[in-house]
Amino acid sequence: MTEPLITLKNFFERARDGALTGVRCGKCGALAIPPKEFCESCHQRAWEPVALSGQGTIASYTIIRVAPARHAAEAPYAVAVVKLKEGVSLLGRIVDMPLDKLQVGLPVKFRPLVSKDQTTVGFGPA
Amino acid sequence: MRRAAVIGVGVTKFGKHDRTSAELFAEAARDALADAELPPSAVQALYYGNVVGGETEKQLHTGPQAASVLGIPTVPTTRFEAACASSHAAFRHAVMEVAAGLSDVVLVGGAERVLNVSTAEATEYFAYASDAVWEQSVGLTFPGVFALIARAHMTKHGTTEEQMAHVAVKNHRHGALNPKAQFQKEITLEEVLASAYVADPLKLYDCCPFTDGGAAVVLVSEEIARRRRRAIWVLGSAAASDSMLMHDKRDLARVPATERAAAAAYRQAGLGPENVDVVELHDCFTIAEIVATEGLGLFEPGSGGIAAEKGWTSLGGKVPVNTSGGLKAKGHPIGATGAAQIVEVVTQLRGEAGPRQVEGARIGLTHTLGGNTATVLVSLFGRD
Numbered sequence: 001m002t003e004p005l006i007t008l009k010n011f012f013e014r015a016r017d018g019a020l021t022g023v024r025c026g027k028c029g030a031l032a033i034p035p036k037e038f039c040e041s042c043h044q045r046a047w048e049p050v051a052l053s054g055q056g057t058i059a060s061y062t063i064i065r066v067a068p069a070r071h072a073a074e075a076p077y078a079v080a081v082v083k084l085k086e087g088v089s090l091l092g093r094i095v096d097m098p099l100d101k102l103q104v105g106l107p108v109k110f111r112p113l114v115s116k117d118q119t120t121v122g123f124g125p126a
Numbered sequence: 127m128r129r130a131a132v133i134g135v136g137v138t139k140f141g142k143h144d145r146t147s148a149e150l151f152a153e154a155a156r157d158a159l160a161d162a163e164l165p166p167s168a169v170q171a172l173y174y175g176n177v178v179g180g181e182t183e184k185q186l187h188t189g190p191q192a193a194s195v196l197g198i199p200t201v202p203t204t205r206f207e208a209a210c211a212s213s214h215a216a217f218r219h220a221v222m223e224v225a226a227g228l229s230d231v232v233l234v235g236g237a238e239r240v241l242n243v244s245t246a247e248a249t250e251y252f253a254y255a256s257d258a259v260w261e262q263s264v265g266l267t268f269p270g271v272f273a274l275i276a277r278a279h280m281t282k283h284g285t286t287e288e289q290m291a292h293v294a295v296k297n298h299r300h301g302a303l304n305p306k307a308q309f310q311k312e313i314t315l316e317e318v319l320a321s322a323y324v325a326d327p328l329k330l331y332d333c334c335p336f337t338d339g340g341a342a343v344v345l346v347s348e349e350i351a352r353r354r355r356r357a358i359w360v361l362g363s364a365a366a367s368d369s370m371l372m373h374d375k376r377d378l379a380r381v382p383a384t385e386r387a388a389a390a391a392y393r394q395a396g397l398g399p400e401n402v403d404v405v406e407l408h409d410c411f412t413i414a415e416i417v418a419t420e421g422l423g424l425f426e427p428g429s430g431g432i433a434a435e436k437g438w439t440s441l442g443g444k445v446p447v448n449t450s451g452g453l454k455a456k457g458h459p460i461g462a463t464g465a466a467q468i469v470e471v472v473t474q475l476r477g478e479a480g481p482r483q484v485e486g487a488r489i490g491l492t493h494t495l496g497g498n499t500a501t502v503l504v505s506l507f508g509r510d
């Protein structure tokens with residue numbers, strides 16, 4: 001039986017339960033974070049969902065001190081691009097880690113950030 | 127394909143205005159038409175850039191609105207939204223319209239008004255150019271995007287905060303020579319380094335300001351341009367795009383869309399980076415200038431910080447970059463920026479830039495980047 005298409009909605013429903021889902025191209029093996037209709041490497045459409053470990057290291061980060069209006073109360077906060085163990089990257093909010101200890105290469109682990117109506121991507125200590 | 131040329135330019139003073147973006151555009155367009163010695167009735171199409179009018183002015187349909195305020199309501203008008211590259215995207219399409227022989231006189235420009243809202247609101251609207259679900263949701267800002275690029279560049283190439291500060295100092299020094307600039311004052315390296323972090327490692331003085339302003343250029347066919355002494359030819363105009371999401375970008379220390387757009391524009395013009403005498407490029411943040419000088423081929427990958435530190439991009443240096451003061455000091459009314467850069471390069475190639483003139487400049491380049499580096503336009507210009 002074929003897996004259902006990974007939409008943003010079910011990606012975040014799974015993420016809410018702590019499970020990160022990627023898609024792997026059945027033709028060229030490229031790994032991506034959904035949704036993607038075609039593989040950007042080989043332009044085929046042969047995705048297979050894969051479970052991602054959520055473990056990775058910080059590839060780059062910033063500490064946002066001047067925040068958009070709707071996040072103003074949360075500043076300062078850190079946002080990082082995390083390179084996951086499987087090779088694909090994911091942007092998220094860094095939580096439960098001292099801002100002055102952040103550095104490129106630091107190991108982190110996926111953590112869903114759940115508010116009443118929304119799940120967003122977070123990373124906490126490995 | 128026919129050749130196209132710019133024969134008129136206009137730009138408002140950049141800074142805070144108590145006028146709508148349409149009024150700001152109309153002022154710039156009036157000056158551009160006067161400069162071109164053409165009446166408004168000569169305009170056959172308007173290509174217009176405006177980005178956050180829907181938020182700051184509660185105004186959509188800003189193209190025809192601008193045309194109406196200018197007094198040419200029946201001219202076919204198209205509004206472009208490509209984040210900060212909007213009016214450069216408009217320019218490229220205008221070049222195609224003239225080159226295709228559909229029109230002989232096209233007005234191109236843009237305007238933006240943002241200083242009528244708070245910094246927190248403007249920061250939120252500018253972040254709309256990042257992905258809503260993946261990036262705005264976690265609080266990534268426009269400075270945050272370039273902070274991620276800066277950190278990656280520092281890690282990969284050893285670029286320093288001090289090298290980035292040199293970009294700000296240089297652009298303010300240039301801006302002090304431009305009466306249309308938002309900031310006409312020089313700043314010191316110490317002031318930049320002592321300014322507060324906005325998005326680490328970027329500090330306040332690494333960032334361009336919020337700006338109100340408008341800019342316009344008159345683009346015409348070769349037949350009309352040949353009768354004008356001060357015509358500046360469009361030698362190439364190219365666009366490139368890249369992944370929308372920061373997490374899909376393979377190397378955060380590079381902007382591949384700049385590299386692709388530059389390669390295409392150089393190819394059209396039959397020129398290379400070694401031929402360029404003056405450059406207006408997208409320094410929305412100091413790191414953006416460093417990465418752009420590398421992507422345009424002016425300096426080797428990873429050496430853009432050294433170039434800034436050594437003064438190679440300063441007036442009097444190897445290749446003067448952002449003689450107008452750039453987005454950093456001249457200001458960045460996002461819908462107008464691409465057109466305003468063309469205004470500066472045309473002024474330079476005409477030899478009319480006064481105290482900031484690059485002596486003998488024959489070939490100029492403009493580079494405009496949209497938002498999260500997913501849009502880049504590069505155009506090349508030359509005089510007879």
Ligand SMILES: [Zn+2]
Pocket residue numbers: 025026027028029030039040041042043044
């Ligand atoms: Zn593939």
